[in-house]
Amino acid sequence: MSTDSNNRQRILDAAHAIFAEAGLAGLSVRAIAARAGLSTIGVYSHFKGKRGILLALYADGFVRLGDAADIPAQSAGESDLVGLLVNRYIDFHRNHRAHYQLMFGMDRSQLGDSGTLEPIAKAAIERLAATLGRLLPADQPADLALAMAFRVWVLMHGYVTLGEMARFRMMDEAEWRAEVVGAVCQLLAGFKVVGMAQPKSNHGPLCC
Incomplete structure (x- = not known):
């Protein structure tokens, strides 16, 4: 798996985990980036927000x-x-x-x-x-x-x-x-x- 594909999956996994724990209210780009170990810019580059x-x-x-x-x-x-x-x-x-x-x-x-x-x-x-x-x-x-x-x-x-x-x-x-x-x-x-x-x-x- 390429680095881009791996990072994309890390973001999705992090987003799913946060959504499961805290619902929509807890799902922010900043929280997803922190959970995935990536920058917020990295999240935006893959999903636009x-x-x-x-x-x-x-x-x-x-x-x-x-x-x-x-x-x-x-x-x-x-x-x-x-x-x-x-x-x-x-x-x-x-x-x-x-x-x-x-x-x-x-x-x-x-x-x-x-x-x-x-x-x-x-x-x-x-x-x-x-x-x-x-x-x-x-x-x-x-x-x-x-x-x-x-x-x-x-x-x-x-x-x-x-x-x-x-x-x-x-x-x-x-x-x-x-x-x-x-x-x-x-x-x-x-x-x-x-x-x-x-x-x-x-x-x-x-x-x-």
Whole structure:
């Protein structure tokens, strides 16, 4: 890795760590530079300031989310694809809370215009659609998987958001994850997807 690439990654790592610890209020160019062991000029030369860093973290978050949704065909058949997908989404939220807050919890006007931001999020949705598309009959319209992916994403996002509120956690972790899987299965049933089956248990990461 070149020095420039290495410094850029150091800046992003420092920014992510500060954002995770102190939120947006603690994320200043000076603090990022100090954490990365670089000058403020070095930060500006790579990202043109705080907005550029936030945009880079936003894009990185959606790449990571796309990675979570991108499940190779050989690693999961139709019978366990949904359970694996849901649990990977929940794990993404748990393991990358700062990214998640940046992606879904802040005013996007602080990051840039919609023309810059929308393709970043759409790329992650398309990777989710490619995975879920394996559950659709081959003769379905090409855009059906994308519509299905968007609805599944919204449903999973709703569950993990409510899961942050203690009053909505009236079950243990395994039961809660199973509830999310069951809800996604029910949603997918409306698309007449193949490979659907009833959950066999109320515990553990169930599959459809």
